[in-house]
Amino acid sequence: MQSFLDEVALENVKTLPELNDWFHVCLTECYQNKPHAALANKQTPEAAFRSDPAALQFVDPQHLADSFLHAEQRKVDKAGCISFHGKKYEVGLLFIGQSVQVVYDPADLTEVTIEYEGCTPWKARELVIEERSGKRPALPEHLQKQPAAESRLLRGAERKHDERTQIQTPAVSYRMLRKEAGQDV
Structure with a gap:
């Protein structure tokens, strides 16, 4: 990559499409179609790829998308909700006090997947407080x-x-009695 950057600097590239065109030319001619000592019979990477008898296996798009999801633990509060990235999500009253796994796409937090042991994962949407939950009458x-x-x-x-x-x-108070001279109480 550094040698490519050194060479492209000499071309005085001004736009990203122009840089991409130069990178494609360099990748094709200086790497993919150049013999490599690490490959059998000093083949080129292009020839090795094309001569491989194994069929290409494509990844299921959903599996690929799931591979880039993030996950975090959260404890469900007494209202059946979790706080997550400054937002509230309703999980359910059955999970109050339990820790659940939150699986999410960091680019889109409007909906997250909640996982709990023994339960099928389900979607939880961001809790939006609407008109009906406004000021108290x-x-x-x-x-x-x-x-x-x-x-x-x-x-x-x-x-x-x-x-x-x-x-x-009615209690007797001895303070109230006066001692009379010479008489014992």
């Missing part, structure tokens, strides 16, 4: 905060204090 008038005329806390404490005082009143 106002409470009816009878449930609104009412201005207080007195402290309910202090009134309740006063009632408890009165009850406790009535229970303790």
Whole structure:
């Protein structure tokens, strides 16, 4: 590659298509059709490729696409959702507290695949909060905060204090008795 870059610099290339054309010419003539000592009978890579008796095997496009997917673990929260790359995805209430495998394409996070042991993988879409989940409606008038005329806390404490005082009143208090001169109590 370095020798190609050195040579193409002499051509004063200005565009990417022009660079690609020069690379194709160099690859074909300086590599693919040049004899290589590592190949049998010092064949060219082109000749070795064409003389191979094995049939070409093509990869299933879905398998190839799946090979470039990424995967990460996430724990499902108490709402049945996961947070993933700053977005929420609904996984399901059955998986609350469980760790699931998130398989995704880093170029497109609108839909991810969720995998969990013993379950068939399923798709989860980004959770979008819509109009119906907007601001909460106002409470009816009878449930609104009412201005207080007195402290309910202090009134309740006063009632408890009165009850406790009535229970303790029949008890004998020796402080209340006066010692009269010369008499024992």
